[in-house]
Amino acid sequence: MQAIINRAKELLADGTVARVLGWKAGDLPYNPEPAYFETEEELKDFVYNGFCGANLSKYMIEASKLEGKTMVCLKPCDTYSFNQLLKEHRVDRDKAYIVGVGCKGKLDIERIKKQGIKGIESIEGAEISDEAETLKIQTIYGEKTLPYADAMLERCHVCKGKEHMVFDEQIGESKETKDAERFDEVAKIEAMSPEEKFAFFQSELSKCIRCNACRNACPACSCRKCVFDSNKFDSSQKANADSFEEKMFHIIRAFHVAGRCTDCGECSRVCPQGIPLHLFNRKFIKDIDELYGEYQAGEDTDSKAPLTNYTFEDAEPSIVGKRG
Amino acid sequence: MQRIGVFVCHCGSNIAATVDVSKVAETALMEPGVVHAEDYQYMCSEAGQAKIAAAIQEKGLTGIVVCSCSPRMHEATFRKAAERAGLNPYMVEIANIREHCSWIHKDMEEATKKAVILMRAAVAKVNLNTPLQAGESRVTKRALVIGGGIAGIQTALDIADAGYEVDIVEKTPSIGGRMSQLDKTFPTLDCSACILTPKMVEASAHEKINIYTYSEVEKVSGFVGDFTVDIRKKARCVDMDKCTGCGVCQEKCPSKKALSEFNRGLNTRSAIYTPFAQAIPNVPVIDREACIKFKTGKCGICSKVCQAGAIDYEQKDEIITEKYGAIVVATGFDTINLDKYDEYAYSQSKDVITSLELERVMNAAGPTHGHLERLSDGKAPKEIIFIQCVGSRCSDDRGKPYCSKICCMYTAKHAMLIRDKYPDVNVTVFYIDVRTPGKNFDEFYRRAVEQYGVNYIKGQVGKVIPQPDGKLLVQGSDLLDNRQILKEADMVVLATAIEPNPDVRKIATMLTASIDTNNFLTEAHAKLRPVESPTAGIFLSGVCQGPKDIPETVAQAGAAAVKAIGLLAKDKLLTNPCTAQSDVLLCNGCSTCENVCPYGAISYEDKEVNDHGIRETRRVAVVNNALCQGCGACTVACPSGAMDLQGFSNRQIIAEVDAICR
């Protein structure tokens, strides 16, 4: 963390960048939030630890419009999103000074709490530089320990890799955290009977309160105006609980980002209701990989996206239901 | 709020017999925005159109719905009627209650209910219609004719005579096509070359006609009035400007084993060759696969004997890019492959030949120099049997389901010519039906029977069995005498089905012209627009559209030319205003739409926008309305819904969906 702060100070001082985009400490030990830092003074609040899950690439859309360059801290997985935004001309590469920061897996406070750890006062072992494999958590009920991996976000268990896809410089080492297969969860649902599938999604989607957190956090959901807020589809009747968007919101959202979603997992991370929203996006990714060849959005900035591409021999829609 | 008028057509009894039209009109009055509804016998008639005009003016209608036949039939009619009455033509919607309702449903109640729903959907849509203005695009005053047979030549001549530049692209080394392979033509028996050659010469000498032989269309882009075409001029290895057409190279060429395409493979030609004596241009090409120089690097005799120094082994294919306003397809036909017809012994015996091969056999420039002889042993045949409908009218996968149309007549011609020249030869024709609708056609056929004594037997041949002595035993049936016939013949001629040139599929794809299951190009309307493709600016000439004989081909070629001229004569074309439009305030500038546009109609500009007080420069999509054809691919690709299609907007389609599901 200190290395990042030091570098940020240098870059601010020599005028390379006009501001730094990173995270600052929140009011609790586990809720740092994205923040801009424009002076050395402000940087004293800068933090970077296991709870800095937020993907900052989406902030670069706005930062690209500001005067001067912005130093942005991107974790390996965030760089996919940045690349995808670059491909869609939403961010300006020249306005970004990308510091690829190391990552040893990000922590999921909800998961920690679910394991009965409440009243948290401080957490040790969440620092990136910390080699410890366990978290030491001071609570008002005393000290608790938890293996780091048991506190990780789902997305880190299926990590895409330690490499930054795009960067100006790299600070810090990343750790291999992948210990599960990315599509296992999707495959499990695919194997269910239609009744089970429906029951599963109905129960999950019934939790949705339409707070739009998923949409706001998603780097692919970067439209200036969401179709659900415009009158282009007659789909913007928010007040009506029985309206079109209420039922179809998540399917449509997943379709809109299909082929563009990098599987960064922000939607699931930010959902206050804990809906596993990534299961929608990942289903599309799995289908795309299986039907049209492996494709990872954000891996590059010039390949054709699967939905703006075709081959003469593409599978017919009737393949659905014929597969296993 | 729109003021909508609904007009329900009876179409005589076509609609009214199954749909309660007055009920549809009554129900319409209850729909939002509808201020006028009426039904009438024939809405498309002048009186019907007058009713629409009157209602528009009297009731101040801002939109109309006509419940009638398919919009593909009369949308244009009603749009024009509305326009004459002062209403924007794009404020007209059609509810198709004939093809999609009255004609397919029998129960009146059910059909009426459906008609009401279709009307509702159209009303819901027209409520959201906005007046649209057609744009303009320019017309390149030059036509492309693909195929240099009689159809292509005639079309090119007619267009050129009207004063427009025409390019003919012909795949083979010479223009002339199938007609150049024919000996005589029915029903007047003129020599084919005698009537074709002058036309070929005229085309090549015409100052407005430019001929690319040994060339193929490689790529087509653009749209009506403004096509851009890449033509691949294959390397001839002979300099067209230097060659004098003396023919010495062909004489001296040591490689003479290549099968002559022109003579249907019945004899051979040299590796450097012109397909036939009257070829235009009279410049040979080198068949690289047969040429010893290309195969071994040694030889070069043609180059040595060419006094003009025209041989150029280094010549490369050349791509010519040219712009055209109209394209005429005249790709013609070939005979089908007979491999699957074992019973006729075509591949087993040299003496079983197709009618096109017989043309070459009877032709003085053919493999037998015009002598009628068996190809196996050169003997003069005494007994010839013709078999009709080989592969035509066949519903299995061996042949074609259609009638090839020309076989009855050319068989009568062949039979007659043989009997005329060789009166001692017996000629028998096995037929299923003799079809001779055409001027002087039946008289011609009857002459073959009555004057020339050709033996016509009603019944198909079941099998041709080559005998050890070289004869062919033909087993057929005589359905009128009800007996089976076993007859020995010296020669059997198969009236082989014709099919569109196999290349046409590739060409149709490039042109985005539709094609039917038999690979014939589809016409815009089977009866009323027979020489136009549904794709604007593409016209059809000759057999590529359907089987036809020479007189018909020439007539259609002229018709296609007239249609093309009609297009070229315009300085500007009104473009379809149902194009995509991007909302600058919603556009992300993400380039997704650009990636799916087949016409390259979308580009990006940095535009100053004022988004609710925020002024900034944004990268936004801009649609070129002249290029956009209105497919709508971009509208679905667009994640933010900024891209919408005029005339088929998201809200309009959703309104239709809602109305139907209501």
Place this chain on the structure above:
Amino acid sequence: MSSQKKQAELIKEISGVNPLKCMKCGKCSATCPSYNEMDIKPHQFVSYVINEDIESLVNSKSLWKCLSCFACVERCPRDVKPGKLIDAARQVVVRQKDQNYLLADEIPELIDPDLPQQLLVSAFRRYRR
């Protein structure tokens, strides 16, 4: 439905043939090796079925003269296949009589070494229970 009509329908059902597709080209008759033995010719079979004259058909000599060589089936350009109609007519007869069925066990003793195998197979196909 008259019994003749019923039988005609039955023949169409068993054979899977639509006789209306026939264009009367006569290729079946042209190709038939038993043509001269037949009183009703193969191409006429089709019109007999269309005209629902099944009685004449089942009483004809032809019914039992067809060798089931299927040359007509193979060569019919219209997918009408008179051989199948004949076959079906024979089945109608067999069903009416409710006899003359053949069981697999009975075959060995019926085998005559001079008999073409094809005939045996087609006989079994026709008369098996």
Place this chain on the structure above:
Amino acid sequence: MPLENKEFKPKIVAFCCNWCSYAGADLAGSSRLTYPADVKIIRVPCSCRVNPMFILRAFEKGADGVIMCGCHPGDCHYSTGNYYARRRMTLLFSMLDYIGVENGRTRVEWVSAAEGVKFSDTMNSFVEKIYSLGENVRLGDLRCKQ
């Protein structure tokens, strides 16, 4: 037709591209080839104009089946439209299947302007399928609280 519930009259929306399938439907009409009146056709310029949102919208508004017809791949009037549509619909249908909606409720068929018979056969078999599936409850009701 197997009518499990005689009262059930399905609502079926058919999106047809203007150049092939709509013309195919016209041909079915002029050839008097019947299919059930439950099918209502919406004309779109091309199958690529069909936004998955339209299909979801139809279901949400009570449709029991949605079928999309376009030109055969390779024959698109706009050359490539149906290729994009094919991918979009494949993914959409797969998603609907994934969330437990019977996949027989959606279909894509390629029908040319010459295939009136295919159009009517397709509609007959699709309607039959919808009758066998019965009323569409799931899609209209995906997010109703339990």
